[in-house]
Amino acid sequence: MKVAKFGGSSVANAAQFQKVAKIVMADPERKVIVVSAPGKRFKEDIKMTDMLISLAEQVKEGGDTTGPVRQIVDRYASIANELGVDSAILERIEEDLNDLIVSLHNEEPTRLLDAIKASGEDNNAKLMAAYLSQLGVEAHYVNPKEAGIFVTDEPGNARVLPESYKKIAELRNRTGVLVVPGFFGYSTEGKVITFSRGGSDITGSILAAGVKADLYENFTDVDSIYSVNPMIVPNPKEIKELTYREMRELSYAGFSVFHDEALEPVYKMGIPVCVKNTNNPQAPGTYIVAKRNHNDSPVVGIASDDGFCNIHVDKYLMNREIGFGRKLLHVLEDEGISYEHTPSGIDNISVILREHQFDEDVEKRVFGRIQRELDVDSVYVERGLALIMVVGEGMNQSVGVAAKATEAFARANVNLEMINQGSSEVSMMFGVKADGVKKAVKSLYNVYFNEMMTISYSKI
Amino acid sequence: MKVAKFGGSSVANAAQFQKVAKIVMADPERKVIVVSAPGKRFKEDIKMTDMLISLAEQVKEGGDTTGPVRQIVDRYASIANELGVDSAILERIEEDLNDLIVSLHNEEPTRLLDAIKASGEDNNAKLMAAYLSQLGVEAHYVNPKEAGIFVTDEPGNARVLPESYKKIAELRNRTGVLVVPGFFGYSTEGKVITFSRGGSDITGSILAAGVKADLYENFTDVDSIYSVNPMIVPNPKEIKELTYREMRELSYAGFSVFHDEALEPVYKMGIPVCVKNTNNPQAPGTYIVAKRNHNDSPVVGIASDDGFCNIHVDKYLMNREIGFGRKLLHVLEDEGISYEHTPSGIDNISVILREHQFDEDVEKRVFGRIQRELDVDSVYVERGLALIMVVGEGMNQSVGVAAKATEAFARANVNLEMINQGSSEVSMMFGVKADGVKKAVKSLYNVYFNEMMTISYSKI
Numbered sequence: 001m002k003v004a005k006f007g008g009s010s011v012a013n014a015a016q017f018q019k020v021a022k023i024v025m026a027d028p029e030r031k032v033i034v035v036s037a038p039g040k041r042f043k044e045d046i047k048m049t050d051m052l053i054s055l056a057e058q059v060k061e062g063g064d065t066t067g068p069v070r071q072i073v074d075r076y077a078s079i080a081n082e083l084g085v086d087s088a089i090l091e092r093i094e095e096d097l098n099d100l101i102v103s104l105h106n107e108e109p110t111r112l113l114d115a116i117k118a119s120g121e122d123n124n125a126k127l128m129a130a131y132l133s134q135l136g137v138e139a140h141y142v143n144p145k146e147a148g149i150f151v152t153d154e155p156g157n158a159r160v161l162p163e164s165y166k167k168i169a170e171l172r173n174r175t176g177v178l179v180v181p182g183f184f185g186y187s188t189e190g191k192v193i194t195f196s197r198g199g200s201d202i203t204g205s206i207l208a209a210g211v212k213a214d215l216y217e218n219f220t221d222v223d224s225i226y227s228v229n230p231m232i233v234p235n236p237k238e239i240k241e242l243t244y245r246e247m248r249e250l251s252y253a254g255f256s257v258f259h260d261e262a263l264e265p266v267y268k269m270g271i272p273v274c275v276k277n278t279n280n281p282q283a284p285g286t287y288i289v290a291k292r293n294h295n296d297s298p299v300v301g302i303a304s305d306d307g308f309c310n311i312h313v314d315k316y317l318m319n320r321e322i323g324f325g326r327k328l329l330h331v332l333e334d335e336g337i338s339y340e341h342t343p344s345g346i347d348n349i350s351v352i353l354r355e356h357q358f359d360e361d362v363e364k365r366v367f368g369r370i371q372r373e374l375d376v377d378s379v380y381v382e383r384g385l386a387l388i389m390v391v392g393e394g395m396n397q398s399v400g401v402a403a404k405a406t407e408a409f410a411r412a413n414v415n416l417e418m419i420n421q422g423s424s425e426v427s428m429m430f431g432v433k434a435d436g437v438k439k440a441v442k443s444l445y446n447v448y449f450n451e452m453m454t455i456s457y458s459k460i
Numbered sequence: 461m462k463v464a465k466f467g468g469s470s471v472a473n474a475a476q477f478q479k480v481a482k483i484v485m486a487d488p489e490r491k492v493i494v495v496s497a498p499g500k501r502f503k504e505d506i507k508m509t510d511m512l513i514s515l516a517e518q519v520k521e522g523g524d525t526t527g528p529v530r531q532i533v534d535r536y537a538s539i540a541n542e543l544g545v546d547s548a549i550l551e552r553i554e555e556d557l558n559d560l561i562v563s564l565h566n567e568e569p570t571r572l573l574d575a576i577k578a579s580g581e582d583n584n585a586k587l588m589a590a591y592l593s594q595l596g597v598e599a600h601y602v603n604p605k606e607a608g609i610f611v612t613d614e615p616g617n618a619r620v621l622p623e624s625y626k627k628i629a630e631l632r633n634r635t636g637v638l639v640v641p642g643f644f645g646y647s648t649e650g651k652v653i654t655f656s657r658g659g660s661d662i663t664g665s666i667l668a669a670g671v672k673a674d675l676y677e678n679f680t681d682v683d684s685i686y687s688v689n690p691m692i693v694p695n696p697k698e699i700k701e702l703t704y705r706e707m708r709e710l711s712y713a714g715f716s717v718f719h720d721e722a723l724e725p726v727y728k729m730g731i732p733v734c735v736k737n738t739n740n741p742q743a744p745g746t747y748i749v750a751k752r753n754h755n756d757s758p759v760v761g762i763a764s765d766d767g768f769c770n771i772h773v774d775k776y777l778m779n780r781e782i783g784f785g786r787k788l789l790h791v792l793e794d795e796g797i798s799y800e801h802t803p804s805g806i807d808n809i810s811v812i813l814r815e816h817q818f819d820e821d822v823e824k825r826v827f828g829r830i831q832r833e834l835d836v837d838s839v840y841v842e843r844g845l846a847l848i849m850v851v852g853e854g855m856n857q858s859v860g861v862a863a864k865a866t867e868a869f870a871r872a873n874v875n876l877e878m879i880n881q882g883s884s885e886v887s888m889m890f891g892v893k894a895d896g897v898k899k900a901v902k903s904l905y906n907v908y909f910n911e912m913m914t915i916s917y918s919k920i
Contacts, residue, residue, distance in 0.1 A: 317721065317724065326786055341804050343801075344802065346884065347708060399874070409863065410859050410863040419879045422812075
């Protein structure tokens with residue numbers, strides 16, 4: 001049994017719906033289908049979700065919603081009409097949307113927004129089920145409440161409740177193809193609550209874990225996950241297989257295939273994930289698995305992200321001061337700042353964090369507290385840093401992986417502001433000034449994927 | 461004006477006293493002399509300090525102290541007689557020691573031990589002053605109370621009180637050579653309190669800062685500080701000059717020339733330090749300064765130390781959990797464990813600490829708390845680690861320093877368990893399994909001090 005999730009671009013228009021139907025019909029194991037709201041059809045197009053956000057504004061302000069509702073239903077109609085789906089489904093969508101607006105009349109703003117946004121996925125799932133039925137496939141729209149997706153009451157940031165899985169398991173007993181809208185679940189009080197960014201991936205992952213699927217297929221618009229950002233290195237090597245841990249490290253820094261949390265449910269159940277292309281389903285895609293044989297390729301990918309800064313703190317004999325690091329982190333926590341890493345020397349410690357959290361006002365306040373409460377010799381911030389991750393299972397057992405990396409930086413003439421290796425068995429992290437990041441990533445790609453390096457020595 | 465400190469081996473016997481006198485007389489700037497207690501004359505010899513510890517035991521137990529006192533006075537006598545110093549000084553030493561024993565009758569054990577241990581330095585200073593006087597040098601024994609060395613009331617771990625410096629500055633007005641015993645000061649209640657390990661270095665450093673010396677000379681039994689441990693690499697390069705920061709990083713991991721705290725007073729005043737050899741005072745020694753020109757030698761030394769362990773903690777989505785690191789450090793602090801470094805990945809963090817603090821009982825308790833209080837996926841400890849520090853001002857601005865280091869590890873076939881660079885501008889730290897440390901240090905020494913490295917590439 002497979003769970004297949006189709007992202008926004010895979011369900012953006014009639015032609016994409018046809019591809020999805022073909023994919024579903026090609027494999028009888030594809031029993032649970034998760035769909036996003038219709039995505040952009042062309043660069044300047046408006047996504048369904050953005051139309052719904054505008055509608056939510058109107059509802060909140062008590063304005064006239066006729067225009068926005070018309071625009072939304074038209075978008076579904078353009079798909080349904082081209083596919084020749086019975087217009088009864090459009091009437092249902094319009095009716096459901098108007099009922100929703102009325103029911104939300106006195107709802108608080110965050111819940112209202114969640115409920116209206118979620119309708120984008122919800123109505124698209126109804127349309128997909130209707131289309132599949134018309135093609136002669138036994139297909140059923142299944143609402144997340146019926147499926148059993150119960151979540152915490154955190155609008156825009158729902159987390160699945162453990163009791164969901166037992167209910168979801170019952171979906172195995174249903175016949176036909178089950179079409180479930182992505183992106184949202186229900187609180188125990190019956191309210192619609194959305195997941196955070198990438199929410200349809202989360203729905204698919206929860207369902208795959210719940211029905212104990214053999215495979216969770218994630219259909220998107222690329223043939224595979226690449227070993228490096230194609231914007232930096234053209235036509236990079238495709239990754240055939242990587243582990244959850246590798247995926248997690250890559251997605252942290254610049255690889256936006258999956259949202260952080262999306263893989264947690266399948267990770268915990270050990271269910272493999274396959275990233276595939278709706279527009280080229282023959283391509284083998286990339287498998288994300290619990291374990292892989294990494295003997296011949298210790299490095300699987302290189303990711304990078306900028307927008308970091310580094311707070312340096314110096315204090316003579318810091319090393320002998322018990323509790324120093326903990327107190328420093330406490331100051332940041334008090335100020336609501338989350339940090340990424342804390343490399344330390346003997347009498348100094350750095351805190352790497354995302355720069356958007358640390359404007360000049362925050363800097364002034366935090367530095368004041370650090371100076372007063374920790375009596376340091378100096379504290380300063382270095383801005384405009386980028387982090388580069390070299391990722392691969394088993395690289396920590398491979399002598400020479402670090403040597404290749406540092407040599408790549410030297411060859412690109414990019415200075416290393418930071419190296420962090422030692423905790424993760426799956427990655428090595430490097431900090432550089434943001435203007436050196438592209439040069440460095442290219443050079444790293446070359447040493448790991450393109451070249452043989454030979455080193456010789458002579459006495460001086 | 462110079463302050464010169466002579467360590468235990470420099471004042472162990474009459475021949476050493478003669479060398480010290482020659483050194484003092486060779487430079488009229490050497491106005492303040494700090495002496496340790498007599499050290500070992502040969503490998504099996506008993507140090508004065510150890511004799512005094514036995515005496516303290518006797519005093520505490522109310523036993524007969526005649527034998528131990530005789531042994532101690534004899535040791536001074538063997539020096540005095542060979543130098544032909546008037547035996548009046550020996551009578552004074554014996555009298556002072558017996559008076560001390562009587563006065564300590566009801567003292568608590570830690571204070572008693574401190575007062576008796578301190579007499580080793582104190583009496584040696586009296587003897588040195590007497591010897592210099594006999595040679596026709598105007599020399600005065602100056603007790604630390606008279607000098608103005610006032611300290612916190614922490615037996616065995618005294619810290620200098622800031623008000624000391626004003627009083628010490630008055631020593632500048634005194635005539636002749638002032639001989640001050642190292643290792644101890646006085647509490648504001650007038651009790652003798654000793655410094656921690658390496659205490660005579662601390663006395664010299666405090667005095668140099670107090671009199672605003674032009675130079676603090678630290679006489680020991682080596683020609684210089686070496687760039688690497690001579691037990692690992694025979695005849696290593698001597699260091700001509702290094703900065704306080706470099707010294708501090710080196711002394712942390714295996715370079716035992718100075719105790720951690722000893723340099724703080726001179727560091728704060730910017731007074732240069734020269735490490736010289738009593739047995740070869742013509743050798744230029746090693747200068748420790750505030751700043752050096754590091755363009756031609758970014759790496760100044762390589763240090764290593766073993767006896768570390770690494771606690772690995774894994775938790776999926778740890779990165780998104782605010783306060784995780786702080787809470788983890790709090791558990792360790794509660795248990796009285798001090799840690800060295802905390803390298804982190806996305807969903808994992810390591811804590812490097814000295815292994816002697818983490819026996820199996822502590823491990824069980826700490827792991828239990830980490831599992832219960834932080835709900836982690838896994839926690840385990842890796843034992844038997846060594847840390848290697850590559851130290852040098854300006855290495856963080858030098859592209860390729862890291863590449864040389866990692867290549868050295870690869871060439872020695874030693875796997876890197878940890879790399880930590882990013883906070884200190886003066887060092888890079890590497891963690892390896894203890895059995896690889898010698899191979900790795902040799903290889904590092906070769907790449908930084910012995911060889912040219914050439915790297916070439918070919919397409920694969």
